[in-house]
Amino acid sequence: MAAAPLLRCGGRRARLPGWETLYSRWCLITSHNLYSSVYDPNEKTFEKLLIANRGEIACRVIKTCKKMGIKTVAIHSDVDANAVHVKMADEAVCVGPAPTSKSYLNMDAIMEVIRKTRAQAVHPGYGFLSENKEFARRLASEGVTFIGPDTHAIQAMGDKIESKLLAKNAKVNTIPGFDGVVKDADEAVRIAREIGYPVMIKASAGGGGKGMRIAWDDEETREGFRFSSQEAASSFGDDRLLIEKFIDNPRHIEIQVLADKHGNALWLNERECSIQRRNQKVVEEAPSTFLDPETRRAMGEQAVALAKAVKYSSAGTVEFLVDSSKNFYFLEMNTRLQVEHPVTECITGLDLVQEMIRVAKGYPLRHKQADIPINGWAVECRVYAEDPYKSFGLPSIGKLSQYQEPLHVPSVRVDSGIQQGSDISIYYDPMISKLITYGSNRAEALKRMEEALDNYVIRGVAHNISLLREVIVHPRFVQGDISTKFLPEVYPDGFKGHELTDLERRQLLATAASLYVAEQLRSQRFLGTPRIPIAKSKRRSWELSVHLGDEIYPVAVSKHGSSFSVEVDGMKLNVTSEWNLASPLLSVTIDGTQRTIQRISRNASGETSIQFLGTVYKLQILTKVAAELSKYMPEKAAEDTSSILRSPMPGTVVAVSVKPGDTVSEGQEICVIEAMKMQNSMIAAKTGKVKAVHCKAGDTVGEEDLLVELE
């Protein structure tokens, strides 16, 4: 094993532990055999590779480098100094402050690190500089290998219109449409009528679904033209527009390709990524339930044809939209490693990062198309630090006070770049991890995913486990009846969490009541021999009142050995568990049904929140006597102090990050106050618009001075 990395830390060199455990986590993954590309130790490769990225993808690349015996260099921003990828790498260098434009996108600083560390190659991961042809060009000019395709391919595929033209020439199915400069609204209408409604209008240079508008008639086309041409000019400085056939109810299915510098190219089957919110993928799987072998082959062959047409090398992804009649249309090609690449690795056994490095070094592919299997089924859930109850996910930030990946569940792979204690900050993508499960068939993979989601412990930030779990057990998803509109169709009024059936509600109430009694019983157990003997309670039954939602349920609990018999809603349930009250995960068996629940919080007043079937429920449990008396307790109006920010101490304002009219999100930094040579970050207590700012940088403020008001 390589030596532990040395890090600069507060002006001293300190050896930090932690990555050994991470290393073993990786070993666990490989032992699960979720990808298994053979490594040939005699094949010469790079000595040192720099990863121009952060988070899980940086960790993912480092894992393969370690396997291949390549030394790694991590780059990081100053807030990432203790990040997992920094600890895992052999060397780590800070490239700038937190904002990505000053660190992970700072080409000058990164080039400087490459020179200093003498890295021979750079893996860009995804996002950041991964599809930046200027970066690739600068690397090439200094003789450093870019792990990815040539600048030519990046450029060709990065342009919507050029890529579509190339695709057409390579006989790849494209969506009927027009691309180029549209003179005026009338011309736009004429083009739209030619294609046939509905049509989609957007700026050619805009990526993904950004600025995309759908028009169903002439009127909407004129409006779409106006917005898109304005945006094209202002955001991209490029007037060209794309007007094309809009595919209603489409599925997003993409083909992974892998090509070398010797003209060989393979298609590694498809990934279905139809479950999306706001054009961002949430759940992905491979293979797709929808494709038959013929369609798969046709799509694969067209993808390979396109790759060859641009002399593509490295791993890439050709995205298609597939309509309900299995017609497929080329969408775009991503010239990088995709976020969702693990599902392909699971079913093909290839280590895509390893193959990318080999190809970049100039080796020919080791596989023939016939060697590429579909073994079993893999599903990936993107676990985000976000609140799924707000527009299917609004970012949440904070410290991961407790974090435990469900690696004890069989055939689970977790790609993450964070650990317990990590901060999820406003500066970067709020993805916590990619949770991948594998099975010999889809049902098995989904069953494991359910178990893995229940066993995933994430505390300190909001997370989307509840949404993910609801999606993977939804009958439509289970049947494979999905499209990119799945979420808005299934949850037209927004996601509200799991809806309990009567039986599930009783199970939850019985579990919560049993936990309460177990806790009460434990609080009477003192060790040692007290001077004044403890009066042992002979109580065997409890009458409780449990508040859940808007209802109050009478619950009777009686103890029989280590199990509880619970009567709720006229039904008797038997609840058994080890009742380990310190463990974040609790396995409970209710009348023979095993459930993994998480008690998120509790307090002396009987309030508790329990994660059950993925969703967190708030309950209050009181004895019957206390519940009866609670009717006398006064109702309290909630005091709202969240809209004003006062200085908690006397000090100097170092920086103010907002101005009136700005929208701030909860937890966002509003200003920084220095007191006693210490900088204190003042954060917004709620999301809202800034009404007034009462301080400026350099001001001296006293305790309780009003700093900022929100509306």
Add this chain to the structure above:
Amino acid sequence: MICCTDGCACTLENCLGGDDIRSLDCGYTAARALAVCAVYSPHVLAHSLLTGSRFRIEEKRRAALLGGGQARIDAQHKRGKLTARERILLLLDPDSFDEYDMFVEHRCTDFGMDSSKNKYPGDSVVTGRGRINGRLAYVFSQDFTVFGGSLSGAHAQKICKIMDQAAMVGAPVIGLNDSGGARIQEGVESLAGYADIFLRNVLCSGVIPQISLIMGPCAGGAVYSPALTDFTFMVKDTSYLFITGPDVVKSVTNEDVTQEQLGGAKTHTTVSGVAHRAFENDIDALLNLREFFNYLPLSNRDPAPVCECHDPSDRLVPELDTIVPSESAKAYDMLDIIHSIVDEREFFEIMPMYARNIVVGFARMNGRTVGIVGNQPKVASGCLDINSSVKGARFVRFCDAFNIPLITFVDVPGFLPGTAQEYGGIIRHGAKLLFAFAEATVPKITVITRKAYGGAYDVMSSKHLRGDVNYAWPTAEVAVMGAKGAVQIIFRGKEANAEEEYVEKFANPFPAAVRGFVDDIIQPSSTRTRICHDLDILASKSQSSPWKKHANIPL
């Protein structure tokens, strides 16, 4: 159930069978009532008055259970408050309350107070003993429905009786305060009663834990009993503590102030520091008090209690290795460290809203109660000032008095400078914390997480003050002051690389470690394991100070 008012032959059994009595009866079971009856019965045996006497006992008992009567009970409920007996019912284990002095009545004869309608069996306080999670506690609960809970001679006498017994037995006293003040009709008798209680508060101090829960008004002289006890908790919106009410304030100082502003829970938990914590309502307060009680030993003769613990004592806490920011001026939350180290992240914080630059409270390590003191870098950089010194000192002395080991987390840049502090007597008040740590003989474990500067380093349970085990994290900086200030004095700002040199020399744990002022430099993730192990060893610690009548802490 109001029956038997005609003095008829209604039997005891009948009376006790009523549901109304059961619901009000704080564990006063029918069986015990019968036994009491049997004790009285020989005096009237074979007498036609037998049934009459039984009847009178029961009538009194029933009257006592009703306090000031249903109308006043309803009024109490309308104020959002529970009655004295309902409070006891929630505080104690079911069926565990043994009541004393239910038949005591006030002895005032002036102002028509001797008329039968002005007599209430038990008077304006309910007293007795019971169990909280099986452990013995003495309780008094003032009854606002009887003369507004005012303190008569008899009322005081009842409280003194249970305090005396609690001290003898060695069990805590819990007072549930809800009283309008002195019983004016009784004059000096009432004042004497207060003084009797004060004296016992003082004599019991450091012998048995004394806890006050303010659940209504508590004004005038009455406030000094809670002030003398170890902990004062309040109920938000329904409890007040002040020397004189708003009317008197207006007439004397011409200030307009509401009861809530003058002496409400918010005032006393954030501004004055009189109260240690506030709870939402009566039920919330009583349930929290039950949980709090489990942290305390019953008396100074008992060791800190050890509860069954499911959290492994050898649990590593990896996030601690990166919790201290590399920039020494950047803040972090000491509560994050505390929560992650203690059992099950449970921390009962004392005075969480007052002098927030120091954190104190109770937690458990491998099941054993510990007192935790920590500088809070997040608030005023964690400096020591007047309020935080006094807050810390009182907590440390409580732990020392009751055999609760102390764990101190140090990140302190020094004492807060300035005229406000100097004029306020920071020297005198800072000395209290120094005094408290120095005199404490309970196991003392100290962890320096970052800064330990100047005199504040000495104060925070340093090795020099008989710290048993003192650890430093690799991020520790033990020095006289921060680099910038030190360099200005040493080099008068003339040396170019002076600051770097100073940081290299002093801003690390080595200067302290090579002198043995810290016992080890430890990996932060191992802190829980180390402390749990140390506590096991130190459980048998024995240390004493020279004989003295009492020490003279700089008050």
